[in-house]
Amino acid sequence: EDKVVQSPLSLVVHEGDTVTLNCSYEVTNFRSLLWYKQEKKAPTFLFMLTSSGIEKKSGRLSSILDKKELSSILNITATQTGDSAIYLCAVPGGSNYKLTFGKGTLLTVNP
Amino acid sequence: NAGVTQTPKFQVLKTGQSMTLQCAQDMNHNSMYWYRQDPGMGLRLIYYSASEGTTDKGEVPNGYNVSRLNKREFSLRLESAAPSQTSVYFCASRKTDVNTEAFFGQGTRLTVV
Numbered sequence: 001e002d003k004v005v006q007s008p009l010s011l012v013v014h015e016g017d018t019v020t021l022n023c024s025y026e027v028t029n030f031r032s033l034l035w036y037k038q039e040k041k042a043p044t045f046l047f048m049l050t051s052s053g054i055e056k057k058s059g060r061l062s063s064i065l066d067k068k069e070l071s072s073i074l075n076i077t078a079t080q081t082g083d084s085a086i087y088l089c090a091v092p093g094g095s096n097y098k099l100t101f102g103k104g105t106l107l108t109v110n111p
Numbered sequence: 112n113a114g115v116t117q118t119p120k121f122q123v124l125k126t127g128q129s130m131t132l133q134c135a136q137d138m139n140h141n142s143m144y145w146y147r148q149d150p151g152m153g154l155r156l157i158y159y160s161a162s163e164g165t166t167d168k169g170e171v172p173n174g175y176n177v178s179r180l181n182k183r184e185f186s187l188r189l190e191s192a193a194p195s196q197t198s199v200y201f202c203a204s205r206k207t208d209v210n211t212e213a214f215f216g217q218g219t220r221l222t223v224v
Contacts, residue, residue, distance in 0.1 A: 009151070032210040042201060042215035043154070050210050088153060096207045097142050097161035098169070103153035 002093045006102035023089030024071040036088040079109045117216030124192045132187040134202030142207045143185035147198040192223040
């Protein structure tokens with residue numbers, strides 16, 4: 001059975017801090033790993049990592065895939081209160097149809 | 112460009128009532144999904160449909176049925192609602208012949224009293 005485990009489940013930081021969120025996975029025939037940000041509504045897509053694209057960066061957010069360790073990290077530098085959200089990680093199953101999410105990390109950035 | 116459209120946005124049901132949540136996508140995606148989200152539980156997969164005419168169970172299918180009516184539409188039915196089905200429901204779609212992300216509807220907040 002496909003498994004996606006995120007840690008920590010919640011995190012409280014101060015504005016300006018750097019945070020690292022973790023996602024580990026167990027799937028057959030790994031194809032990709034997806035990161036999403038969820039504020040009050042539907043999740044919004046951040047990054048997709050694949051065997052041919054193991055690092056992605058956008059502004060203060062960056063993500064790396066470690067295929068040996070079957071994991072990924074999402075880094076946010078110089079956090080702002082607007083970064084407060086649930087961050088979700090998802091991995092498609094071996095057939096690429098089933099999409100399994102982790103429980104998410106609730107990040108709270110205090111001013 | 113509408114993307115993924117879910118209806119209704121909010122619903123209150125009494126225990127034992129039935130209802131159908133509707134989802135439609137206009138991106139020509141082959142795969143569609145229904146998730147539920149409860150506090151601290153992330154997104155849990157209820158059912159998914161790899162392509163028109165096929166459906167498969169996810170992690171939490173009990174108490175739900177689905178229909179993939181055509182390529183665009185994927186509905187979720189609660190035959191006899193229970194308070195444990197109080198949740199936020201999200202529909203999503205994805206193109207799966209290549210590595211791509213999933214696109215989500217805006218969610219349905221369902222309360223069963």
